[in-house]
Structure formats: structure tokens, C-alpha cells
Amino acid sequence: MSPDFDAYDSSGRLLAEERAGDNAPPLSVSELSSLLKRTVEDRFGHVRLRGEISGFKRAASGHLYLALKDDNAVIDGVMWKGGAARLAFAAQDGVEVIATGKLTTYPGRSKYQIVIDRMELAGEGALMALLEKLKAKLAGEGLFDRDRKRPLPFMPRTIGVVTSPTGAVIRDILHRLSDRCPTDVLLWPVLVQGEGAAAQVARAVRGFSAMPAGGALPRPDLVIVARGGGSIEDLWSFNEEIVVRAVAECSIPIISAVGHETDTTLCDYAADMRAPTPTAAAEMAVPVRAELLAMLREQGLRMDRAVRRGAAQARERLEMQARLMPTPDTLLAPQRQRLDQLSDALASGLRHRLANARTHLSQAAGALRPALLQQYVSRAKERVDRLKLRPDYLARALAERSTAFDRLSRLFVSLDPDRPLQRGFARVMAGGHLIRDTTAARAAGQVTLHFRDGEVDAAVDGAPPLEKPAPAAISIPSRPPRKPRSEEEIRQQDLFS
Template identity: 55%
Template structure:
């Protein structure tokens, strides 16, 4: 028999879970818990989940999306924090947890240690190497500014640029504080680098990343790894102007030049146009004075050189006298030269008598005839020698040619014989075929014609047989001697 139930009340699981939840929330309410973050991660919904632990215990924590947006630093595993929220339970898993409304680092030292560890990591990758830094343009045509569009920073930068050297400025508005600030600043730097040159939106020649002063928590976005990598990877030179002169962020190490304030960044970005104008005017004046001095010096040297030269009439007196003398001697020289060549021509003409020319012609003809005879004999000798050599070579090659020709002809005859034997009718009959002839000796090629014949002769490979169409059987006849080739 079962024992009767006692006085202990009966509860459902949900009732017990609800009672525990109300008891915990009523007993504790809002609490401040200090501990080390572990397994801290962000869900796709935007909520944060993790564990808060010390050396002896741990408690789950939940930070919903709205509260996470107020974080001024990026929570990481191993960071000691102070979580402020409400202690409650999660009945679905029989767990107790804290729903965090606010979270802050447990002292500045912990946050600085986190930043220092990140700095050492990025420095080891070479992101802060001075060799990576690019030279700033002297006078940029377009300046991109990454900052909050509503703060005093952008007004200070624009005012300072207008005073010194007005330039075309593109402002990429971003949040400079809060959970989304780091992602927006990194996207702005990469966005300026992605602008194509020559497009509707001009590509900046220089980027200024700026923010006003604040606490280390306020500047946390500029210590994030995503921002540091975006600045280090920028092809466009970057000036960092985050905080006041005493503030230092990791972006300052990755940028190409660090400005102590946003106003100093604007001063470094462009020179003073008035000073440049004055410097150019001063240089132009100095150039004019130098050119004037150079012209005067060259003029004085030319005058001194001219004084040391003799008068032009004195320089031309002797050549003029020699030209007059030569002009007087030229007609006489021409007449003397003409008379000399006329005399030589007359002497040469006297020597050209007909008899002498005939004798020279006869000698040339005889020499030509003798040379022709010698050439003819030499040609006949060469022809005879070549003919003898060709005859001897033909005598040596004739037996070889005959042998080769005979062998080729015999091979062709053998091949034709083999082809004839394979295609002859005897070979066909030997394979089981037969030829049917009518009484008049013509070949019967169809069954209709065979039925009209009174007698048929069937030829096999080994002889012939008579046959009568109808039921009469064939009568063997004496086989004639084998027939030769039909071809």
C-alpha cells in the first residue's frame, strides 16, 4: 500500500522558477559587480553575452543592444570591468545572471594595459614602421576630413584653412564616440581611398582624422584595431588630430603625421598663401636684380673686350690689298694657262697620224684573234674532258640502274599476279560459290530465267553438273580440265 500524501504543497517547475526569479530580483535589485570578462561576444541581434568571473566563481551576463550602444570602450576577454545592472534568473536553463545596464573598465590602468597590448601587437606587424609613412603634399587640391559634422572641430579646421589657403574640403560625417564610432571612422578612411580619380566626386590628396579632447574612454574608438589598420592601409596621406596635445591614441602611431590639435592639423595641411605670395614676390625681385647685375657685367666685359680689339679698317687693310693684287694677276694667269694647254693639244694632235692608228688597230685585231683561238681550244678541251668523265660515270651506274629497275619490275609483276589470283573466278568458286549456265552457254543470273530453261549446267570449283529445273535431280558429267585465268 502507498503512503498517504503529507502536508508538503505541490508546485510546478514554472512556479518554482518564477518564485526564484522574484526572490532574487527582490532581494538584490541593482548591483555593481567587479570581475574579469570571459567568452564575451556579440550576437547577430546586437546583444552581448559573456561571463563575469573571479578566482572562485563566475556569473553569466547579458547586455542588450540599447545598453551596448553606450559603451565607450570595446570589451575583450581578460579585461577587468565593473558591471552595473539587475540580478535575475533565466528559467529556461535554471541559471542566474546579471542583466548589465552599464559597464566600465575597472580603473584606467586596465584600459591602458589593454591599449598597450594592442599597440605592441600592431607594432610587431610593422603598422607603425616609419618607412611606411608617406610625405604630405605641399599644396593639396582636395582635403578629406573625417570627423563629427556638428562639433567645433570641423568649424575650427574650415576656419583655419580659409585663413591660410582656401582649399576644396570634403567632410565625411562620422560618430566619434560610442559603439559604432570605430566602424564609421574606418569606413570613412577606406571610402576616401576608394574614390576614383577624375570622377564626379574629387579624390582627396590628403585626409585629416580629427576629434576634440576627452577622457581615455571618450577616445576609445581611435584605439580600435579596425581604425588603426584602415589608417595604415590608406594610400592617401593621413594626418591624425585626435584630442588635445597631451592625448595619444594608436591612430597617431599609424598616421603619416600627428597633429597636437585639429587646428594644428589644418595648419600643417596647407601653407600660408600670403607668405607664399610674399616669398614669390621677394624671389622675383631678387631674380630681377640678379639679371640686371648680370646684364651690366656682360655689357662692361663686352666694352672692355671691344677696346682691346683693333679698328675694323686696320683688320681689313691687308686682305683688301691682297685681293686687289690677285684680281690683277688673274687675267694674266688665265691667258698663260690657256696657251699652255693649247700647245699640248696641238702636239698630241700631230702624233695622231692615220698610219699609226692603222698599225695600232691591226695589232689589237691580231691580239684579239690569238686570244679567241686560245679560248676555243680551252673550251674544246674542257668539253672533251667532261664528256669522258660523264661516260665513265654512266658506265659505272648502268649495271646498278638495270638491277634496280629489274627488281622493281619483278616486284610489280608479282604483286599483280597475287592480285589476279585473289580476284580470279577459281578463287571465288573455291569459297563455295557456283556459276549457272544455260544450254546456249550464257550465264544465268536470276531464278526467273533458270525456270525457263530446259537444262542447266552448274560449275563448281572441282567440276560441272547438269541440272533440270523442277523435280529432276542433277546428272553428274565428266569434269573438264581446270580452266585457266579469265583475265
């Protein structure tokens, strides 16, 4: 062998070999990880760590992953779904907590971590810091704004109460409502502290808000969320974000009565009204029935006095008006006097009218003498005789009218344009107009000759005749001569025919 090879062989081996007295057999990585895991879990099977949460994340499976840190070190942690469901507060970054669990290793990454069974806030200071952080977040969203507050109903018919069914709170509320103004109460029993209390309170508030009007149960006009006094840990369920959002989104006016006078929760800020105690909430919810009855009686008395006073004033005004109004005798006196005057005038008028009629009758009777009447009758007979119709007068008038009619008839026959056609003449027409000379005929070119028995088209100066079917011959009968009337017919002719 070369010197180089010998040197390499003496400083290190290329192949692993067992040595005499070597009691450390080689381990696999998995074996070492398992040994470390058992050692760590046996040595640190129960530990409590105080630190600040960092890198908090909630997986879709419900498990929580986070890191606990202080000024010099950091350790990963995991909290399985079952423990996360029992968590009494909303974990988030920056919150100082005390975590209880066991240490273990994660071979996949060669890291150690704490499996947390229980996690609590590290003192009241951490709890208050978490509270202030959540308060600032919700206030920034406007959940605590004053313009969102709604007025409470004056006298609710039904009141919904969200509280424990076994505590003194519900008894105080019912007792106070009974003393002031009895009303219907719907109790939604919930846990008011401990695991699951926040979810139950939020579900109860949303349930009241979702109740339909006119259902099997009456929809509350007002909701009271109530709990007795306690420490900040006891009241923490009413600081949970789920409860605050449910109270802020409730469609029914809501009163928050959590704790005593000095206790304040985020639920108080989101509600429409905060009551220092549950008993005070009942006092805010309804008025005092006795006071209402007293007020109604007082209002009734005032109304009665007002009506009586109005009636008295109206009576006084009526009496004053009655004294100023004239009496019936005063109103009817002029009319009575006028009636007397007209009665006297009527009697004298009738007497005067009768005297005038008698005078007129006397004058007319003197003119009615028999001789005058006979003279008037004779003149009337003469006029009638002159108006009598004599037959010779009528015959002469009819003869004259007949002679004039015959003359007009002969004139009409002589002026008939078709009469010359009976004697062999023809009428020349072109375009509906009568052709009177050769100039007009040459200008027309084509003419129509009208004869006694029909029409013929002809061309002027050698123009071809128009091809037109000959119309049927129309015979115009000659008028028979008028038969002279006898004297008897003339005598019987009506005067007005």
C-alpha cells in the same frame, strides 16, 4: 511476512504515499526551476557586479557570452545583441568591468547567470590596461611603423575634414586655413564621442579614401581627423580598433588632431602626422600664403638680378672680345694688295699673249703660198685616182670566189654519209654507233641497217630480229646542179655580199 520484509518496510517505503500532516506536496523539476527563477529575479532584479571578463565570445547572432570572476568565485553572463551594439569599448578577456543587469537562472543547466544591460570599465586603470593591450596588438601588426608614414602634400588643393559639424573644431580649422592659405574643404560630419562614434569616423575615413579622382566632388589631397579636448572616456572612440585600422589603411595622407597637446590616442600613432590641436593641424596642412607671395617676390627679384648680372657680364666679355678682334681694314689689306698685283699682272699678260699670237701668225702666213697649195692638191688627186675601183678587178675577184665556193660545195656533197645510200649501199648502226667490222657486229648482236628509203633491224648470227614498226620512208631529194652565172650577174654582184 518475513522479518526482512518488515524491516525494509519500517525503514523506507517502496511506494510514495501521503502522510498525515505532510504539507509539502512533491514538485516537478520544471516547477522548482520556475520557482527559483522567479525568486532570484525578484530578489536580484537589479545588481551591479565588478569582475574580470573571462571566456568572452561573440555569437553569430550578435549576442555576447562571458563570465565575470574574482579571486574566489565566477558567474556566467550574457549580453543581448541590442546592449552589445551600445557597448562603448571592445570587450575582451582580462578586462575588469562593472556590469549592470539582473540575475536569472537557466533551467536547462541548473545554473544562474547575469543578464547584462550595461557594461563599463572598472575605473581608469582598467581603461588604460585595455588601451595598452590594444596598442601592443596593433603595433605588433606594424600599423604604427615609421616606414609607413607618408609625406604631406606641400599645397593641397582640397582638404577633407572628419569631425563634428557643430563643434568649435571645424570653425577653428576653417578660420586658420582662411588666414594662412584659402583652400577647398570637404567636411564629413560624424559623432566624435558616444555610441556609434567610432563606426562613423571609420566610415568617413574609408569614404574619403574610396573617392575616385575626377568625380563629381574633388578627391581630397589631405585628410584631417579632428576633435577637441576631453577625458580619456570622451576620446575613447579614437582608440577603437576600427578607427585605427581605417586611418592606417587610408590611401590619402592623413593628419590626426584629436584632443589637446597632452592627449594621445591610438589614431595619432596610425596617422601620417600628429597635430597637438586641430588649429595646429590646419597650420601643418597648408603653407602661409603671404610667406609664399613674399618668397615668390624675393625669388623674382633674385632672378631679375641674376639676369641683369649675366647680361652685364656678357656685355663686358663681348666688349673685350671686340677690342681684341682685328678691324675690317686690317683683315682686307692683304687681299686688296693681292688684287692690285693680279690686276697689273693681268694687263701685262694680255699684252704678252697678244704679241706671241702676232708672231705665230706672221710665221704661219709666210708658209701659206699658192704654189705649195697647188702641189698639195695634185698629190691628193693622185692618191684618189689610185683608189678608184675598176670593173675588171671586181669581175676577176668574183670569179675566183665563185670557183672556190663550187669546189667546197662538191667536196661537201662527196663527204655526205647518206650519198652512198643512193647507190644501193647500207649503213650499219648499233646503239647509236657505226659498225665498221664483223667483230663489232657480233658483239652488238642486234644491228640497224640504214637504206636510202628507211631502216631495218637485223640479228647477227641467227639472233631473232627486233619487233619495231618500220618508219615512214624519207626521200632525200638530190641537189640540182648549180647553174653557171652569166658575166652580167657577176658584174652586178655586190662586192660585200
